[in-house]
Amino acid sequence: MSATLLDRPPLAPTHDVFHVDRVLRPATPGPPRAHKIIAVLPAYNAERTLAATIADFPPGSVDDILLVDDGSTDRTVAIAREMGLSVIVHPKNRGYGGNQKTCYQYCLDNGADVVVMIHPDYQYDARAIPHAVGIIELGICDVILGNRVRSRPEALACGMPWWKYISNRALTMFENVALGQNLGEFHSGFRVYRRRVLETVPFLRNSDDFVFDTQFLIQAIHFGFRLGDIPVPVRYFDEASSINFRRSTKYGLETVETVARYWLHRAGLWRSHLFKPNG
Template sequence: MPSTLLAEPPLNPVHEVFHVDRVLRPSETGPQRKHKIIAVLPAYNAEQTLAATIADFPAGCVDEILLVDDGSKDNTVAIAREMGLTVIVHEKNTGYGGNQKTCYKYCLDNGADVVVMIHPDYQYDARVIPHAVGMIELGICDVILGNRVRSRAEALKCGMPWWKYVSNRGLTAFENLFLGQNLGEFHSGFRVYRRNVLETIPFERNSNDFVFDTQFLVQAVHFGFRLGDIPVPVRYFDEASQINFRRSTKYGLQTLTAVGRFWLNKFGWKSDLFRPK
């Protein structure tokens, strides 16, 4: 079996700091890409996992890597700058959704054709980026999500807490049913968007909290974009950011509310979430 085909993804979140040119400008020049691809990393206290996350980016898979720091208390910003990333700093914590708003505004202002969003906590396997981007570039999908749950056994083996697995499966089934989709997972921290998606969806009106992601997908369905997914191996460990049970419960209720607003809007109870920009 070739060494690139691994039975399990390597788990080694500690990685030496290196300059991002290793990823953006590889020594061997391949075919010139026709689209500008920007990867965005919404970050909060990611100093222990940032370098490892970017080390898994296949060389030449993106043109720029942006890290938006949301008021971290550690050395995330210093490490990101040492590595040569583009860095935007929020002096005060704006929340996960607020962080992404800054990410996407930057991408639109700087000519991105495709945007890759990946959490910098080394939980998602960045080696799949070219494959996910390819689905966008081929015109097959407008939005691609990384699916962490290929099977119950694998998800639990990788460390997903059982209560998170149950809630993930329940909410995903609910969203698929009421949004008319067939996604393996709605709650992934690995996503790829076509530029037109960001230009159309009024994401500035979304919550600054974790439910931003759900609202974004509900809006994507409302505006008729094509959603798809791709399997992404994940890793759960102490350094990987996770929301606790209480925050997860709040997020679950907010998800149900977002889907409810989608249907109320269909029946005439108009919501700003679905009003065009």
């Protein structure tokens, strides 16, 4: 059997720091690419998992890697700069949504055709990046999400807490029915967008908190973009970040509220600024 055919993705959350040129400028470059691909990492206290996350990027899979640090109190910024990443620092914590706003504005300002957003906590397998990007480049979808819950046994065996699994399944089922979609999950920290999505979705109006992700996807649906997903196994371990039960509950309630706002706007009963075009 080929050594590249693995039974399960490797879990090696500690790597020595290395320079990002290993990813951006591989020794044996592939064929020229027609699109500029920028990967963004919204980071907060990610010093223990940052290098591991970048180490799994296939060489030559992206043209630039940006880390936006949201007021970390550890060595995230120092490590990112030592690795040669593009870095933007928020002196004060703006929240997860506020971090992504900076990420996506950078991509628009720097000519990205395709944007990869991946959490730098090593929960998501970055080796899947070329495959997700390829679906965008083929014109099959405008948004691709990494689906962590391909099956219940796999998700739980990889360490997903049972309460998080249940809430993920319940919210995803609710959103699929309410929004006319068929996604494996709506709540992934691995996402790939076509540039046109970022140009159209008024993401700067969104929350600075975790519900930003839900608002963004519902806006993309509202503006007619095509959503899809690919399986990306989840990896939970001590160094990985995860919001607690209280924050997850708040996120769930805000998700339901956003779906309700979408339907009220669509019915013309209450116009929401989240679904008004840019400009």
